Amino acid sequence: MSDSYESAANSNETVASFGQPRSFAHKVQHALHVTPSLVPLMVLMAAILGFAIVLGDKFLSPFAMTLILQQVQIVGIVALAQSLVILTAGIDLSVGAVMVLSSVVMGQFTFRYGLPPEVAIICGLICGALCGLISGVLVAIIKLPPFIVTLGMWQVVLATNFLYSKNETIRSQDIEANAAILQFFGSRIEIGGAIFTYGVIFMILLAFLLAYALRYTAWGRHVYAVGDDPEAAELSGVNVRRTLISVYVLSGLICAFAGWTLIGRIGSVSPTSGQLSNIESITAVVIGGISLFGGRGSILGTLFGALIVGVFTLGLRLAGADPQWTNLLIGMLIIAAVAVDQWIRKVSA
């Protein structure tokens, strides 16, 4: 018994040595355990390579590559928010609704009440954070299951959105003429044929910022610990309530930023947009290798997960395939990703 304990304890040390025969699968498992975003990164690379071989320059052009980024920016940002919640072993079904409500607040506060657009944007961001605060308090203090809380919040926020906006869309031309800052994230930088919108840049910066916070700050470690085992985290001195609430508030705030980005992307403020964001964000998170059971995975994986969906969507469209093929493939990827997650857990336990 103790021999196998020893070898398990030394597993990190012996990776580079050749003396001990270790199965290939074990080494792969270990690498994945240490760097969980490797799988989605490899899938992403393989997908890009595959489409590049089949489609050639049509797909591999700077224009097409950056078009993928533009197409995934909204879901990407929302998925980053979703990742935080899922890392705590929760789930947030209300992300899309919070995003839309925040964008509506930004638009209506500007056009209905004549507030300066900057102030309206701040109000929109506060609105997103408040929605997160409500979910966070319900989950952390009242101790309701996150699925139920956010299922309810999804309906409540969406209904509020329609009631408040009276289902009116604010036209793109009006925004451009009177409150251009609302479309800030739609501004673009062109380098060669590559087009980077501010929204895309924001998504990438946010991903790295969150990756830093999760890895190099105490808060980040606490998020993982709470997702892993809340009881153990509490006993070892983590303020579980505060950590959970901070995660939901931050998630709401990020969704509000996604709402601002949404205005930049579609030009107008539309209360009916982004209806599928919650499911699409969960898809990106799962394909990105974050465990739905919490405590495992890396937020960069989510970015890769969102990009994988984007690559498949654009690649198959350029290949002239029926869009249903995209859905079919994404569905298979989700199942495969969860299977890999289970495998990593099984070997590591």
Next chain:
Amino acid sequence: MEPVLKARNLVKRYGRVTAIDNCDFDLYPGEILAVIGDNGAGKSSLIRAISGATIPDAGEVWLEGQKVAFHSPNAARSAGVETVYQQLAMSPALSITDNMFMGREIRRPGILGKWFRMLDRPAMQKFAREKLSELGLMTIQNINQAVETLSGGQRQGVAVARAAAFGSKVIILDEPTAALGVKESRKVLELILDVKSRGIPIILISHNMPHVFELADRIHIHRLGKRICVVDPSQISMSDAVALMTGAMKPDDIPA
């Protein structure tokens, strides 16, 4: 001699169940005090009440003569009372270092720590490595490996090392050998004696009578939510101790 940790008339009720029933408790400097009792006697509740994991409904606790009321494990911890819970309270997916410093992380000095709140990983790793090697746990070579890759004994070792590293006044160990094999139990027992030799008093909760009789200086026998007596392991047989904790024998019947 003044007890390091003293409790009087502790009460904790869960609905109609009284888990702690006017319990007294004394721990003296430098000793290992074993707490034994039947399943459901309320040992764990007592420990949770002393360590701040639950708040007693009534009663008072003194630490080094000062009256204290811990409202969270963190409060007890910052007062120098460290607990190793039976379920170890570790996050399996995180590294040994992360676990040792959970809830009391060290940040980088200067701007990186203050504004970017960056953790001082090198300092934390150095400290963790020192503490583990002090207690002879260097079979663990990689301080950054996930706790879930450790054996049961190694996990217990890390948990004890964490307590020993930060527990300046009292260390509480709840069933430290319950889940371990013979060889690993032996190592953990040595570890406990090693910690005791540093002069830190230890509360040891255990079901394992040979371990209790081997380590303890005094034995607190717990029954039906209260202390029925405290015995000296050199003056009593194991079977009498078991008889006391199961109620087959009354404290008055102890052969002098």
